[in-house]
Amino acid sequence: MASTMLIVVLLAIASLLVLASDPGSLQDFCVADKASPVLVNGFVYKNPMDVNAGDFFFSGLNKTGNTNNRLGSNVTTVDVNKIAGLNTLGISLAHIDFAFTGSTHHTHTPEQRRYLR
């Protein structure tokens, strides 16, 4: 009987630990304020009242890059410098155009090679 009680108590304690997860993010977005004079590691946040749809939009990923170069390819990258709303999300995008027989240099670790399509 005592061992049953001990198991029940241990399971109760273990279930409390399972519920102890990370809290949700404090903010859904932290749009970069690139005009801020404050220098931090990354970009400081723009006042949420000043955020607009343009902070989450980039026009140009649908344009074909000029592949008339030595590699026969053209990479259009989009990061926080082009979409301020990507700040702190750890997301960047790339549009790669290849000419017939074109290629790119692979200068990244395998973990960095995740493209959103």
Ligand SMILES: *[C@@H]1O[C@H](CO)[C@@H](O)[C@H](O)[C@H]1NC(C)=O
């Ligand atoms: C790319 O998308 C923009 C709208 O965001 C549009 O105005 C433009 O015509 C498109 N360009 C091409 C090449 O499809």
Ligand SMILES: *[C@@H]1O[C@H](CO)[C@@H](O)[C@H](O)[C@H]1NC(C)=O
């Ligand atoms: C990629 O394409 C853009 C748009 O055509 C062009 O301005 C740029 O010079 C090209 N980059 C290379 C490396 O060819």
